[in-house]
Amino acid sequence: xxxxxxxxxxxxxxxxxxxxxxxxxxxxxxxxxxxxxxxxxxxxxxxxxxxxxxxxxxxxxxxxxxxxxxxxxxxxxxxxxxxxxxxxxxxxxxxxxxxxxxxxxxxxxxxxxxxxxxxxxxxxxxxxxxxxxxxxxxxxxxxxxxxxxxxxxxxxxxxxxxxxxxxxxxxxx
Amino acid sequence: xxxxxxxxxxxxxxxxxxxxxxxxxxxxxxxxxxxxxxxxxxxxxxxxxxxxxxxxxxxxxxxxxxxxxxxxxxxxxxxxxxxxxxxxxxxxxxxxxxxxxxxxxxxxxxxxxxxxxxxxxxxxxxxxxxxxxxxxxxxxxxxxxxxxxxxxxxxxxxxxxxxxxxxxxxxxxxxxxxxxxxxxxxxxxxxxxxxxxxxxxxxxxxxxxxxxxxxxxxxxxxxxxxxxxxxxxxxxxxxxxxxxxxxxxxxxxxxxxxxxxxxxxxxxxxxxxxxxxxxxxxxxxxxxxxxxxxxxxxxxxxxxxxxxxxxxxxxxxxxxxxxxxxxxxxxxxxxxxxxxxxxxxxxxxxxxxxxxxxxxxxxxxxxxxxxxxxxxxxxxxxxxxxxxxxxxxxxxxxxxxxxxxxxxxxxxxxxxxxxxxxxxxxxxxxxxxxxxxxxxxxxxxxxxxxxxxxxxxxxxxxxxxxxxxxxxxxxxxxxxxxxxxxxxxxxxxxxxxxxxxxxxxxxxxxxxxxxxxxxxxxxxxxxxxxxxxxxxxxxxxxxxxxxxxxxxxxxxxxxxxxxxxxxxxxxxxxxxxxxxxxxxxxxxxxxxxxxxxxxxxxxxxxxxxxxxxxxxxxxxxxxxxxxxxxxxxxxxxxxxxxxxxxxxxxxxxxxxxxxxxxxxxxxxxxxxxxxxxxxxxxxxxxxxxxxxxxxxxxxxxxxxxxxxxxxxxxxxxxxxxxxxxxx
Numbered sequence: 001x002x003x004x005x006x007x008x009x010x011x012x013x014x015x016x017x018x019x020x021x022x023x024x025x026x027x028x029x030x031x032x033x034x035x036x037x038x039x040x041x042x043x044x045x046x047x048x049x050x051x052x053x054x055x056x057x058x059x060x061x062x063x064x065x066x067x068x069x070x071x072x073x074x075x076x077x078x079x080x081x082x083x084x085x086x087x088x089x090x091x092x093x094x095x096x097x098x099x100x101x102x103x104x105x106x107x108x109x110x111x112x113x114x115x116x117x118x119x120x121x122x123x124x125x126x127x128x129x130x131x132x133x134x135x136x137x138x139x140x141x142x143x144x145x146x147x148x149x150x151x152x153x154x155x156x157x158x159x160x161x162x163x164x165x166x167x168x169x170x171x172x173x
Numbered sequence: 174x175x176x177x178x179x180x181x182x183x184x185x186x187x188x189x190x191x192x193x194x195x196x197x198x199x200x201x202x203x204x205x206x207x208x209x210x211x212x213x214x215x216x217x218x219x220x221x222x223x224x225x226x227x228x229x230x231x232x233x234x235x236x237x238x239x240x241x242x243x244x245x246x247x248x249x250x251x252x253x254x255x256x257x258x259x260x261x262x263x264x265x266x267x268x269x270x271x272x273x274x275x276x277x278x279x280x281x282x283x284x285x286x287x288x289x290x291x292x293x294x295x296x297x298x299x300x301x302x303x304x305x306x307x308x309x310x311x312x313x314x315x316x317x318x319x320x321x322x323x324x325x326x327x328x329x330x331x332x333x334x335x336x337x338x339x340x341x342x343x344x345x346x347x348x349x350x351x352x353x354x355x356x357x358x359x360x361x362x363x364x365x366x367x368x369x370x371x372x373x374x375x376x377x378x379x380x381x382x383x384x385x386x387x388x389x390x391x392x393x394x395x396x397x398x399x400x401x402x403x404x405x406x407x408x409x410x411x412x413x414x415x416x417x418x419x420x421x422x423x424x425x426x427x428x429x430x431x432x433x434x435x436x437x438x439x440x441x442x443x444x445x446x447x448x449x450x451x452x453x454x455x456x457x458x459x460x461x462x463x464x465x466x467x468x469x470x471x472x473x474x475x476x477x478x479x480x481x482x483x484x485x486x487x488x489x490x491x492x493x494x495x496x497x498x499x500x501x502x503x504x505x506x507x508x509x510x511x512x513x514x515x516x517x518x519x520x521x522x523x524x525x526x527x528x529x530x531x532x533x534x535x536x537x538x539x540x541x542x543x544x545x546x547x548x549x550x551x552x553x554x555x556x557x558x559x560x561x562x563x564x565x566x567x568x569x570x571x572x573x574x575x576x577x578x579x580x581x582x583x584x585x586x587x588x589x590x591x592x593x594x595x596x597x598x599x600x601x602x603x604x605x606x607x608x609x610x611x612x613x614x615x616x617x618x619x620x621x622x623x624x625x626x627x628x629x630x631x632x633x634x635x636x637x638x639x640x641x642x643x644x645x646x647x648x649x650x651x652x653x654x655x656x657x658x659x660x661x662x663x664x665x666x667x668x669x670x671x672x673x674x675x676x677x678x679x680x681x682x683x684x685x686x687x688x689x690x691x692x693x694x695x696x697x698x699x700x701x702x703x704x705x706x707x708x709x710x711x712x713x714x715x716x717x718x719x720x721x722x723x724x725x726x727x728x729x730x731x732x733x734x735x736x737x738x739x740x741x742x743x744x745x746x747x748x749x750x751x752x753x754x755x756x757x758x759x760x761x762x763x764x765x766x767x768x769x770x771x772x773x774x775x776x777x778x779x780x781x782x783x784x785x786x787x788x789x790x791x792x793x794x795x796x797x798x799x800x801x802x803x804x805x806x807x808x809x810x811x812x813x814x815x816x817x818x819x820x821x822x823x824x825x826x827x828x829x830x831x832x833x834x835x836x837x838x839x840x841x842x843x844x845x846x847x848x849x850x851x852x853x854x855x856x857x858x859x860x861x862x863x864x865x866x867x868x869x870x871x872x873x874x875x876x877x878x879x880x881x882x883x884x885x886x887x888x889x890x891x892x893x894x895x896x897x898x899x900x
Contacts, residue, residue: 054845056831056838058879059812062853062888077523079516084625115514116627122619122659123519129619131659134777136624136853137885147515149523149571154515166880 062137064161067169068120072127072146072155079147080124082159082170085117086143111156113145135168144172206277208261212444217241217263218398218410219251220436226251228280229434231441233408233449234468235476236417236431237602242280251282253303253350254442257326259310263442264326266300266314273303273312273324273332286330293336294322301397304360306376307353307445313360313376315351320344321379340379346372350399352407354422355445361422363387363409365395371425385425388418398441403448412439419471428471431600432592452476455600457493459509460584460608461707463549465598466493473588473598473606481532482605483511483589496610496707509607512587515569517620518543518613521576526558528568530589536564537604538593543585543611545578551586551597560593578613581702581762582668585611614658618665623655623777624853629672630654631856632781635848636678638809638840639828640794644864646850647747647896648678649730653686655777663768671726673734673757674898677747677861681786683728687810687817688779691722695766703761705733714761719818726759729786733757747861747896778851782810782817798823810840812847845876852888857895868893 054060070080089110115121119139122129124146140161147154159170215230218238228242245251247269254265254276265282267274272288300314300322310327320340324332351362351374360374369388374381388394398410407420408430415435420427451468458466458473466472477487486508513527528539541558542551557572586597590604612620624630629652635641636648656668669686676682698715716723727733734745734757742751785791785807795803799821806821816825816839825832829842840848850865852858859868866873871887878884 053873054841054876055879056836056841056845057813058845058876058881060847060850060876061881062851062875062885064881080619081515113513113515114627118626119622119624120619121517121626122621123517123617125617125661130662131619131621131771133621134623136630137881138854138889139624145515147525149516149525151569166882 063134064137064168066133066135067167068129068131068133069169069171069173070124070127070129070144070146071171071173072124073173074124074127076127077149078124078127079149080120080122080129081113081115081118081145081147082120082142083113083115083118083145084139084142085114086111088112110153111143111145113143142170144170146172206262206275206279206281206283208277209256209263211261212258212447213256214444214447214450216398216400216408216441216443217254217256218434219245219254219265219440219442220434221250221438222436224248226438228276231417231433232452232476232602233402233417233431233443233600234451235455235474235600235602236415236433237476238434245276246281250299250301250438251276252299252301252438252440253314254440255303255305255312255353256442256444257305257310257312258307258444258446259305259326264303264305264312265440265442266303268299271299273314273326273334285326285332288332288334290334291336293320294334297322297336301440302348302351302362304351304353304442307355308358313351313353315344315348315360315362315374317344317347321374321376323376337377337379343374343379343381346370346381346383348372349395349397349412350409350440352399352401352443353445355401355403355405357405361401361407362399363396363407363420365393367391367393369394369396371420371422384422387420387425388427395439397436397439400441400443401445402443403446406449408443410439410441412436429596429599430471432590432595432602451491453491454478454489455491456487456508456605457490458586458606458608459494459496460586461549462493462495464544464551464584464586464608466495466608468492471598473586473608474600475588475590475604475606476600476602477605478603479532480534481530481537481589481591481603483531483587483607484508484529485531486510487605508605509609511589511605511607512609514609514611517618518574518578518611519616519618520574520578520580520613522616523571523573525569525571526587528563528570528587528589530563530565530568532565534591534603536562537589537591539563539568539570539587539589540595540597541585541587542597543574543578543613544583545575545613547579547581547583547613556597557585558587562593563589574613580613580615580618582610582612582760585609612656615660617660619659621657621659626654626656628654629670629855630778631674631852631854631858632778632811633850633852633856633858634682634783634809636680636682636783636809637792638807638848639824639830640792641829641842641846642848643862644846644866645677645747645859645862645868646865647675647858647861648680649673649682649684649783650675650856650858651684651781652855653778653781655779657771657774659771660768662771664765664771664774665768666762666764668760668762669724671759671761673727673730673745675747675858675896676730676734676745678744680791681729681731681789682783683786684726684730684781684783685716685817686724686726686779686781687719687814688722688724688775689815690773690775691765691769693719693722695769696722697764697766700764701761703759705759706757716817716819721817722763723817723819724761724763726761729789730783731786744861746898747858749860749894749896780810780814781851782808782814782849784808784819794828795824798827809848811849811851812841812845813837813839815839854888855898856888857891857897860894860896863893868895 144157218229229238231238249268263276297316297319303314312324321337348362371384395412396409418427419430539561590601633646634649652672654670737751870892871884875884875887
């Protein structure tokens with residue numbers, strides 16, 4: 001074999017081996033008995049020259065804040081639930097593109113609500129409730145239920161997240 | 174003269190004559206009855222609601238019954254019946270023949286043959302108390318003020334009834350039936366009265382002992398049917414109510430066991446050596462067994478059918494599945510779907526529930542109990558709904574939470590049945606039982622949940638800190654749920670539910686939650702209540718030596734989980750083809766000394782972190798840095814969450830970590846990648862050694878946008894194989 005070619009092959013081989021070792025060092029090991037990655041005596045690796053892929057102040061929270069402001073004109077005792085699992089009574093169709101609270105229809109709508117899947121369960125104090133909540137990004141539709149103790153029909157309102165806004169609020173008055 | 178007519182006896186004529194003779198002969202001979210199966214588990218109840226005795230077969234576990242016979246071939250009574258384990262027939266007093274007669278599978282009362290009596294037997298008249306012995310083939314009959322009488326049944330076709338000498342001295346008790354114990358040789362009977370006593374009778378002498386008071390009732394109880402099971406438990410059926418009580422003869426205690434048929438005339442027979450099986454169509458509850466849930470605890474149970482149930486679903490089980498391993502979670506069919514709670518349960522205030530009723534019967538009765546004082550049992554004064562008539566569809570029912578109710582988590586039980594008045598335990602012949610965890614609050618208290626009342630957020634960790642790992646983010650995965658109890662904008666307590674979901678780590682890690690800014694001194698430590706897998710803990714989880722409140726859930730998570738079973742399975746629920754059904758759950762309620770303003774309260778999920786389990790190594794680099802194992806000093810927090818007072822600061826900025834407290838930067842590498850991540854969902858996480866970036870391709874787009882608006886639901890869109898967690 002040509003000696004020059006042999007030399008180049010040797011160099012390429014060395015380079016490949018070096019790359020594999022480097023990858024092993026940075027990938028770490030899951031098995032505590034294999035501390036090969038930790039045998040390095042360097043305890044403060046200089047990584048300042050690497051470009052950050054994630055902003056150092058980005059805490060990677062997949063949530064948003066929801067400001068709730070309920071202010072009903074009633075002194076009657078009532079109970080508020082804000083829940084994310086519901087369906088139209090006798091129907092599972094909740095499709096709608098309305099943003100925010102949907103306007104009350106002239107047709108009385110009733111819902112089947114899973115009261116185990118709620119973010120808020122609160123007695124209204126003189127018809128009022130104010131709270132800011134942290135909500136998962138995928139939770140973007142809620143039903144607001146106000147249940148009265150006098151036997152009258154409960155109040156239902158659907159709330160939808162405004163994807164165009166960074167400030168989410170749920171207001172009911 | 175005509176020739177004589179000859180009658181020829183042909184073979185055909187001869188056969189016809191013989192057939193006719195046989196037919197006439199057979200019609201005059203009674204068909205012999207056939208015996209029952211050996212030791213049947215059903216009880217035979219003979220009742221005479223009109224003039225004709227009827228026989229019912231009763232499923233003891235639920236009290237459901239079916240009619241075996243509408244007509245036993247007599248217009249008189251048939252009483253004192255017992256099941257003979259010697260020949261599997263019933264034997265009882267035949268009022269028509271004034272003797273003991275036999276009954277088989279045709280349920281016709283059949284003459285056993287020549288029956289003679291001694292003088293005292295003739296004088297005793299008819300009997301309604303009797304049973305067949307276990308250790309000898311004989312029927313015994315008792316008549317108050319006359320004594321005990323015996324009829325051996327193995328004497329062929331001739332029987333003699335004789336008085337047991339001296340037994341009149343033991344015949345002072347008012348009893349309506351009696352039963353032989355399966356093994357101790359004695360006869361037992363419960364007296365009929367408002368105060369019912371247990372009587373023990375020696376069949377050899379007829380002498381009796383009053384063992385003591387067992388049951389009291391404001392109304393007279395008449396136990397016309399009494400029998401045993403193979404375990405020596407006695408069962409007695411009250412004629413008036415049909416309630417079957419289970420009697421523990423050793424402790425002289427009794428409880429309602431099931432609800433059977435009622436009648437003014439009642440007698441029962443059962444194979445004493447039969448157990449009480451649970452049929453295949455029985456529904457049990459789901460509350461902890463202190464409430465009476467398992468069959469062994471006389472748990473609430475219903476024979477199910479399409480006739481009557483709550484919600485849309487009802488399932489069957491051979492026994493209850495206790496929390497945390499409820500079948501509602503494991504089999505994908507949650508039949509606790511009939512009751513909803515549109516309001517909370519505030520002490521001293523009105524509350525409402527909705528009951529959705531289904532079934533062909535159209536209506537039933539609802540009974541409900543709430544453990545208002547949270548003592549683990551449903552007492553009589555905790556029956557919030559009593560025999561409420563309800564019909565198909567939604568039924569809203571209001572009731573008041575008592576002023577003595579205790580705020581906190583508890584349980585409620587709902588039972589629907591066609592029997593109106595039932596207790597919280599025992600078997601019922603139809604309907605359904607549904608158990609629910611509930612929370613009682615003081616007046617005016619709101620509950621906020623994160624992420625919601627029935628879901629969890631996931632926190633996922635890489636544990637090779639301060640070195641980078643494979644970024645599969647499954648070295649430890651916990652599910653968390655947070656509940657705030659808020660009144661007038663002030664939080665007075667919190668509740669944290671945590672579940673260990675996965676561990677793809679060889680290191681030993683503990684788990685804790687710090688609440689930054691909430692001082693340890695503001696935690697009412699003595700009032701912390703917490704459980705691990707439903708077991709109440711007596712130690713405090715609040716860590717000492719901390720400025721902030723830090724709650725230690727586990728010093729070493731490997732104490733609670735084991736590697737999945739299976740070839741090549743090294744970890745807990747992170748490898749393809751490996752899995753576990755274990756549910757490992759913590760439930761912690763933390764009251765504050767002083768309420769904290771909701772606006773000032775640190776945001777959820779607070780600061781959950783893992784830490785190196787004391788006594789274990791955490792990698793050579795750590796040992797080199799510190800000179801020993803890290804003890805409690807190595808923690809791994811969410812990105813930019815400062816560690817606790819216990820953290821060994823020599824680890825900050827070591828290895829691949831670029832933490833800089835001066836800038837508020839913690840637990841991230843030079844690429845801004847974290848060692849811990851919160852995903853607000855019960856997440857399908859990457860498999861072992863599959864990086865997050867590869868599994869969720871949208872993640873880096875999300876991570877690259879500090880506003881969080883790009884690929885905001887990246888965690889729902891896996892493009893690689895994931896571990897689907899079913900727990």
